[in-house]
Amino acid sequence: MTDYRRLRVALLGAGAVGSQVASLLLRHGDELADRAGAHLELAGIAVRDVDAPRDVDLPRELFTTDAETLITGADIVIELMGGIEPARSHILLGLGSGADVVTANKALLATHGPEIFDAAGRVGASVYYEAAAAGAIPIIRPLRDSLAGDRVVRIMGIVNGTTNYILDRMDGEGADFADVLADAQRLGYAEADPTADVEGYDAAQKAAILASLAFHTAVPLDAVHREGITTVTADMIEEAREAGFVIKLLAVCERLGNGGDESISVRVYPALVPRDHPLGAVHGANNAVFVEAEAAGSLMFYGAGAGGVQTASAVLGDVVSAARRHIAGGTGVGESTRANLPVVSIGHVLTRYQITLEVSDEAGVLAAIAGLLSEGGVSVATLVQTVIPAEDGAGGDTARLIIGTHRATDSALSAAVDRLAASDAVERVVSVLRVEGE
Known part of the structure; x- marks a missing residue:
């Protein structure tokens, strides 16, 4: 083997991803050295309990509970502990010691990204x-x-595999949310507490990271509009199918306006996507990100969004990049926030809704509903009416209306839904979904 320079790698965490990273570093060290131009020496693995059972068999002598000593002696620190603390402190210690950092910690970057990138910039290090x-x-x-x-x-983008698995099963089988969630938990796709996934928190963290990078703007997590999928029913899925749509939990990061009036919107919610859109064909627990750029046009990135060995692949790609930077020398390239665009609330976004209502099947109801919508400048693009006969057959039938609106600001559409909900002409607002990807 070529006599490469040796770089010491500190690994923090040995869970599903960390143990796979360690195993691949040990098994493919020579090959990785050829790619990186440096021998990557796994100096140690910091864990809370060195005797805890693990899925991958790793040399016991690599494990330590002394994370600080391991970090300060490393050239590259891989943080795969998750959570905020002590991960944040360990990363800042590594950067302060002159190490480059590789992390998969979306929660940490979404909440403390600017602090971490600033710390890297002060010492000329890089964060991958x-x-x-x-x-x-x-x-x-x-x-x-x-x-x-x-x-x-x-x-x-579809950036959460758990929710895509659930919605895809509901779409393909007509199953209820609760039943599919229970299956996802048994199969390991969903945690025992699935809140972070099904309520959109995980996707919101990823949206903040993507928007910050794409628009050169620090996007705080609390500026991301977030809705989950717990209100999505089998009936909503079927109505979407009949209209040529599929429901997906989307992370949407969008540049609004032109020139000096530009702003950005970052949001996560279940939305109707045309079935022939590339994102409409993303099945199972897979992820996909659809990017639109002025010159490059439309680009699609698709694949596994989670999994120990799959995520380890991305981590090791970053480790090779960090090693190459060490060999080449010079300062790391920091994250740009030069644009500093304002992040606006969802009310400013131009979108369109599909609104499902239950109303009395009687004269004048449609005119009343059209009037309530037009009060705020919202117009009807499509209307499907289905009569639901009364159970006793003695009249008093109910009609289900599926209304597709023309594009308007989200604030105008939301206000229109509120007027409908308060109206005597409407018995119940069954569902409201935004339409994306048209």
């Missing part, structure tokens, strides 16, 4: 985080490097 946004899918480097000379206009 390909695995933080979409697992094994290469999306960070394309946004940061390949599209650096372009202007990203919009990102629309």
